[in-house]
Amino acid sequence: MVIGSVIGSIWATRKEEGLTGLKLLKVQIDVPEEPSILVAVDRIGAGVGDKVIVTRGTPASSFLDTPVPIDALIIGIIDPEDQKG
Amino acid sequence: MVIGSVIGSIWATRKEEGLTGLKLLKVQIDVPEEPSILVAVDRIGAGVGDKVIVTRGTPASSFLDTPVPIDALIIGIIDPEDQKG
Amino acid sequence: MVIGSVIGSIWATRKEEGLTGLKLLKVQIDVPEEPSILVAVDRIGAGVGDKVIVTRGTPASSFLDTPVPIDALIIGIIDPEDQKG
Amino acid sequence: MVIGSVIGSIWATRKEEGLTGLKLLKVQIDVPEEPSILVAVDRIGAGVGDKVIVTRGTPASSFLDTPVPIDALIIGIIDPEDQKG
Amino acid sequence: MVIGSVIGSIWATRKEEGLTGLKLLKVQIDVPEEPSILVAVDRIGAGVGDKVIVTRGTPASSFLDTPVPIDALIIGIIDPEDQKG
Structure with a gap:
């Protein structure tokens, strides 16, 4: 998984x-050389400024009963004291 | 998913x-260091100049009943006012 | 999918x-910063100098009845007038 | 798979x-140009400072009976004398 | 698939x-900008110095009856005269 910061909705x-019905958020991935922006589905209430963990590829859509063409899912909001690490 | 701009057909x-029968579009992905061009299937009527969201990998072919060798699908055309963000 | 040029057999x-029995071709991927070389299976008669569209990952082996460990397939030879675009 | 060093929990x-119930560790991947940080699930007791082997993508969640949205798993802790290589 | 050189065991x-029981080899991938090292499973007797073809992602574990968390497999040892190409 990768770590990123939520920067907005789309x-x-x-x-x-x-x-x-799926909520799409823009996430700036914390990779210094390659500050790329991903669009990820969010189901756990992440918001702008949250540091999040994002799963990519086929596993990202595993929660859906019927196949839906998404390849990035926010799976966790990193606890505040952990964000300084 | 990644964000890109449709730059032409192929x-x-x-x-x-x-x-x-599948429509193939060339999409310039908005990653500054790596302005790469993807070829993606479009089923929702995207055209040159549209800002789009692209799903990659296995999920991109999940809409097909029989397996077809594609790995990128345009899943959304970003609403105009959202494109400035 | 990505665009590349066939540069040889392997x-x-x-x-x-x-x-x-699978034909393997070397394909130079057209990503300026990262001129990487892929090895892809070809079933449609591509040859050296052809501009091709390559599918990568699990979808690349979807045409096979039994699972075979390949992750790149040439799915189309770009029409000549389209190659200048 | 890729090689990395465990740098902390998350x-x-x-x-x-x-x-x-899944243990998440931060792993610094040893790719010189792109020192990126992955979050991987650990089930074999890796700790900070360990050199580890990480599997990414769908295979990373293959050990789970029900699909869970993870895409990176620590599959081995590299033996000490091998770490100098 | 990608091309690389076997540089050691792990x-x-x-x-x-x-x-x-799976043999793991370190493979230096021939991508100039990004000389990254992969760990791949080998079943065909590759050794240090061999130029090899590596499949990555889910297809790499397709040869296994039960799912095992690996994402890279050496699928071919490039014939010597082909290695100069």
Whole structure:
């Protein structure tokens, strides 16, 4: 998994059917050379400024009963005292 | 998922059978250090200039009943006011 | 998927059983910062100099009935007039 | 798989259900150009300072009976005399 | 798949159960900007100095009947005259 910071929401009215109702957040991944931005699904209430753990690839959609084309899921909000580490 | 801009279509008359009828678009991924170009399947009507969300890997082909060798799918067209963010 | 140019064949007499009979080509991927070389299976007759579309990861082996350890497949030969784009 | 060094634990009280009870460690991956930090599940007792082997992607969650959204697992602690190599 | 050179073995006495009996080799991947080292399973007798083809991700573990957490497999030893190419 990778660590990143939530920097905002993202909205796409025109989208693949399976995505209706899924909350999409923009996450800045903490990789110095490659400060890339991922879009990840969030189901645990993460918000802007939270440090989060993101799972990528097929495992990210494993929580869904029917296959939905997503490849990144926020799986944890890092506890505050841990964020300084 | 990653964010990118649609920069054109791409045509391949000689291709794997399963791809017949699938629309392929060239997408420039917004990663500063690594402005790479992906080819993604589009089913929601994206066009040149649209900012889109792209899913990669196995989940990208999950909408297909029979397995087809694709690894990138445009899953959303980002709403205009969101594109400035 | 990614775009690349076929630059040659590659032969491995000593190999995993499932690979017997599969044609392996070396493909130079068009990512400016990272001109990396992939080895991909070809089933549609690509040759040196052809611009091709390559699928990577698990979907690349989806055409096989029994699982074979490959992770890159040439899925299309880009039409000539499209190659200038 | 990749090689890395365990640099600490990471705690996330608010997390996806399936993750309860899984131990998460921060691992610095030994890739010179890209010293990136992964979060990996550990089940074999790795600790800070250990050199470890990490599997990524779907195979990382293969040990679980029910699908859980993780994509990195520590699969081995490299033997001390091997760590100099 | 990627091309690399075998640079040594790696031993991990403490490891995930499924890995017992699997031979692990260190492979230097031929990507100029990113000379990264992978750990791959070998079943075809590769040795130090051999140029090899490596499959990564889920397909790498497809040869196993029961799921084992590995994500890289040496699938071919490149024939000597081909190694100059």
